Amino acid sequence: MTATVAIGTQPVALERDVRAASLVRSALGDMPLVLWRCDQGEIHVWEDNCPHRSVRLSAGRNLGDCLEDIYHGWRFGRDGALISIHAAKGKELPRISARVLPVATGSGLVWAGAGNQAVPPTDFAITAGEVVMRPLPFSVGAASVAAACAGLEGLRILVSPTGRTSATAYGFVRRRQAESDADAARRANATLSAARRKLEAAA
Amino acid sequence: MASPRPLVADRTYLRHFWHPVCTVAELDRAGPSGTGPLGVTLLDQPLVIARLDGKFVAMDDRCAHRFAKLSAGKVIDGKVLQCPYHGWQYNDAGRCVRMPACPKEAIPAKALTRAYACAERYGIVWVRLDSSWDCTEIPYCGAWDDPELKRVIVADPYDWGSSAERRWENFTDFSHFAYVHPGTLYDPAYAEPAIVPTDRVGGELRFYMEPGKEMLGSLPPDSPLGSFNYRTSMPFAINLSIRLYRDDSQFLLWTASSPVSENTCRNFMIIAHADPDLDDEVPLNFQKVVLMEDQPIIETQPGPLSLEEISLPTDKISNQYRKWHRELSAAAVNGADAFRAALLTDILESA
Amino acid sequence: MITLFDYALSGNCFKVRLLLNWLGLAHEVKPVDFYPGFEHRSDAFLTINPLGQLPVIEDDGEIIRDAQAILVHLAARYDPRGHWYPLDEPHRLGPIQTWLAFADALTATISAARQHDAMFFDLDIASARAGGHRLLRILDEHLWFAELEGHDWICPGDRPTVADIACFPYVALSEEGGISQADYPAVLRWVDRFTRLKGFQPMAGMLPLPLAGAAT
Numbered sequence: 001m002t003a004t005v006a007i008g009t010q011p012v013a014l015e016r017d018v019r020a021a022s023l024v025r026s027a028l029g030d031m032p033l034v035l036w037r038c039d040q041g042e043i044h045v046w047e048d049n050c051p052h053r054s055v056r057l058s059a060g061r062n063l064g065d066c067l068e069d070i071y072h073g074w075r076f077g078r079d080g081a082l083i084s085i086h087a088a089k090g091k092e093l094p095r096i097s098a099r100v101l102p103v104a105t106g107s108g109l110v111w112a113g114a115g116n117q118a119v120p121p122t123d124f125a126i127t128a129g130e131v132v133m134r135p136l137p138f139s140v141g142a143a144s145v146a147a148a149c150a151g152l153e154g155l156r157i158l159v160s161p162t163g164r165t166s167a168t169a170y171g172f173v174r175r176r177q178a179e180s181d182a183d184a185a186r187r188a189n190a191t192l193s194a195a196r197r198k199l200e201a202a203a
Numbered sequence: 204m205a206s207p208r209p210l211v212a213d214r215t216y217l218r219h220f221w222h223p224v225c226t227v228a229e230l231d232r233a234g235p236s237g238t239g240p241l242g243v244t245l246l247d248q249p250l251v252i253a254r255l256d257g258k259f260v261a262m263d264d265r266c267a268h269r270f271a272k273l274s275a276g277k278v279i280d281g282k283v284l285q286c287p288y289h290g291w292q293y294n295d296a297g298r299c300v301r302m303p304a305c306p307k308e309a310i311p312a313k314a315l316t317r318a319y320a321c322a323e324r325y326g327i328v329w330v331r332l333d334s335s336w337d338c339t340e341i342p343y344c345g346a347w348d349d350p351e352l353k354r355v356i357v358a359d360p361y362d363w364g365s366s367a368e369r370r371w372e373n374f375t376d377f378s379h380f381a382y383v384h385p386g387t388l389y390d391p392a393y394a395e396p397a398i399v400p401t402d403r404v405g406g407e408l409r410f411y412m413e414p415g416k417e418m419l420g421s422l423p424p425d426s427p428l429g430s431f432n433y434r435t436s437m438p439f440a441i442n443l444s445i446r447l448y449r450d451d452s453q454f455l456l457w458t459a460s461s462p463v464s465e466n467t468c469r470n471f472m473i474i475a476h477a478d479p480d481l482d483d484e485v486p487l488n489f490q491k492v493v494l495m496e497d498q499p500i501i502e503t504q505p506g507p508l509s510l511e512e513i514s515l516p517t518d519k520i521s522n523q524y525r526k527w528h529r530e531l532s533a534a535a536v537n538g539a540d541a542f543r544a545a546l547l548t549d550i551l552e553s554a
Numbered sequence: 555m556i557t558l559f560d561y562a563l564s565g566n567c568f569k570v571r572l573l574l575n576w577l578g579l580a581h582e583v584k585p586v587d588f589y590p591g592f593e594h595r596s597d598a599f600l601t602i603n604p605l606g607q608l609p610v611i612e613d614d615g616e617i618i619r620d621a622q623a624i625l626v627h628l629a630a631r632y633d634p635r636g637h638w639y640p641l642d643e644p645h646r647l648g649p650i651q652t653w654l655a656f657a658d659a660l661t662a663t664i665s666a667a668r669q670h671d672a673m674f675f676d677l678d679i680a681s682a683r684a685g686g687h688r689l690l691r692i693l694d695e696h697l698w699f700a701e702l703e704g705h706d707w708i709c710p711g712d713r714p715t716v717a718d719i720a721c722f723p724y725v726a727l728s729e730e731g732g733i734s735q736a737d738y739p740a741v742l743r744w745v746d747r748f749t750r751l752k753g754f755q756p757m758a759g760m761l762p763l764p765l766a767g768a769a770t
């Protein structure tokens with residue numbers, strides 16, 4: 001059916017795959033992301049980079065009310081602000097923040113935007129009878145992925161660029177009669193995987 | 204994503220320093236009689252290392268004829284390095300001295316590959332790519348200075364996917380011990396290292412630290428806990444002499460990173476200690492564990508040091524190190540005297 | 555008494571250490587200096603294992619080599635509850651065996667890439683990495699659909715089996731071989747679950763555990 005490249009606001013994970021007490025890695029274009037669900041149930045999306053010494057924040061820990069960096073243990077609260085440095089206990093903290101991205105949830109997806117707000121496209125919302133697919137990473141650029149996936153029957157696909165030569169396909173599959181959600185997801189995954197094999201072999 | 208601004212825009216100043224490229228043991232393994240050749244990379248430049256007439260030589264790894272890699276060739280009679288393709292033979296100055304296809308013909312003046320200053324010290328081969336200013340020395344290592352150090356181990360080098368600057372900072376960084384080496388080097392209960400004076404002396408950054416003695420009880424017996432005395436020769440060497448709390452003997456940990464590229468480094472390590480009966484495996488294995496704790500974390504850092512990174516007073520050592528690198532890079536643009544002054548002017552904080 | 559011929563930085567040895575500890579089996583460790591000593595190529599070691607590979611165990615005078623074979627041996631012989639290798643549920647053994655073979659493929663690709671990067675082994679790094687990615691895609695897909703059906707582990711069941719132990723180390727260590735895990739969220743969740751198993755201790759090179767208290 002359809003496949004387009006997400007522009008501005010793009011899916012970065014499935015909502016249900018971002019769980020408490022753990023960290024999820026993703027990417028928005030060539031910006032690596034860390035996603036975490038705090039103890040209030042909200043999902044936070046930040047650049048996966050510690051402002052101190054550029055270590056990946058996703059190597060650290062989700063402590064519920066903050067994210068702790070693995071290298072020197074700096075802690076960043078839900079709003080991204082630095083809230084504690086063990087090595088500098090008792091001293092006044094400088095105002096430092098992780099880079100926080102605007103987030104939205106909808107259609108079972110987590111959306112993030114590079115601008116001031118995350119606004120999922122109105123024409124890409126799940127409808128009755130559709131099932132969320134397993135996101136599939138590709139090692140070719142988003143435009144070629146969208147072109148290769150455009151004609152796949154029963155699938156509506158939105159391609160998130162995760163680098164210049166990589167992208168992840170998110171999407172919905174229309175359930176067939178008497179088909180379970182899981183079977184529909186499996187079928188869609190097989191279709192999309194076959195398209196990926198063809199595309200990557202050609203690249 | 205806006206690409207981060209690097210701390211130093213111009214890295215050519217690094218060509219004026221001596222850098223380690225391989226161990227003598229590696230060269231011994233590379234050729235039948237310890238002559239090499241061995242291909243290495245320094246500051247993105249492919250080099251061939253060989254021992255000709257007993258002398259260590261470093262040359263561009265490229266034959267002047269059809270650009271074949273000389274490191275794939277062989278050393279003939281311990282005297283000349285022969286190209287693998289048409290057999291041109293090079294002497295220790297990088298000059299072609301024989302062309303087997305036309306032995307009678309005069310050898311063109313351009314038939315040479317560039318040779319660089321090369322020397323052996325501490326069982327390690329060192330190269331300086333630019334010797335025009337000749338104001339740097341091979342970094343200090345105290346392993347053979349002190350009769351108390353009865354056993355010296357020159358370890359095999361290891362590669363990291365991170366810059367040499369980052370490797371240096373990691374090695375001298377105290378505030379990561381509690382997070383990255385809990386139970387190996389540090390007791391997590393003590394996460395507040397002191398902020399200590401740093402001195403510049405003769406091209407070395409020097410500082411001294413005393414971690415808490417209380418940790419003796421909670422760390423493994425192989426952990427070298429003691430007072431830490433650092434003499435770090437710019438740009439990438441560290442001589443860390445530790446006076447062990449457990450028996451007041453000296454334990455020396457020396458390391459030097461070789462800047463292979465902006466994002467990769469090759470690291471050399473020497474361990475020296477006072478116990479002649481200790482199996483080499485014991486300190487080597489301990490260091491391996493420490494390295495394996497650091498490596499996955501450091502490799503998540505993108506290559507060059509970045510100006511955007513936030514520095515606090517607790518990052519004193521790293522801040523001083525970065526400052527000096529910036530000064531050296533800037534001075535090198537202004538020529539030999541400025542560079543020499545930036546490197547060799549002493550600045551004492553301790554006293 | 556069990557003797558393990560071991561190398562601390564080997565993922566294949568690590569799996570055996572994990573199971574020995576989980577089964578609470580007393581054992582003696584004989585370190586073999588794989589790198590840089592290349593002791594596994596020494597005459598002494600080649601008499602023990604002519605393939606020159608680690609790990610090897612000696613159990614009651616019998617030599618057993620190959621990490622996966624050792625896991626099966628230990629679980630079959632010393633785990634009377636049959637949690638790790640359910641001998642009395644034959645329908646589960648085929649799938650477990652399938653993933654034990656998959657673990658061998660991980661060794662051939664990811665472990666090779668790691669040896670190239672960390673120990674300078676001379677090999678085709680691009681094809682080792684590409685092979686590693688191919689396997690991680692397969693594992694991620696498998697685990698994603700397993701989760702969808704309510705399963706946490708590689709083979710259906712309430713508990714992990716030797717299949718999880720066998721696949722875990724090189725998956726967890728892949729970034730040491732330059733193989734990014736960012737594209738494999740289901741794999742990362744499984745790694746996370748595995749490291750939170752009671753009594754798990756990471757080996758050097760693995761990122762440390764999430765705080766025990768933070769687990770849900």
Ligand code: FES
Nearest residue numbers: 050052053069072
């Ligand atoms: S790099 Fe994040 S706390 Fe230092």
Ligand code: FES
Nearest residue numbers: 266268269286289
């Ligand atoms: S390329 Fe070296 S001799 Fe021809």
Ligand SMILES: [Fe+2]
Nearest residue numbers: 373383384497
């Ligand atoms: Fe460290």
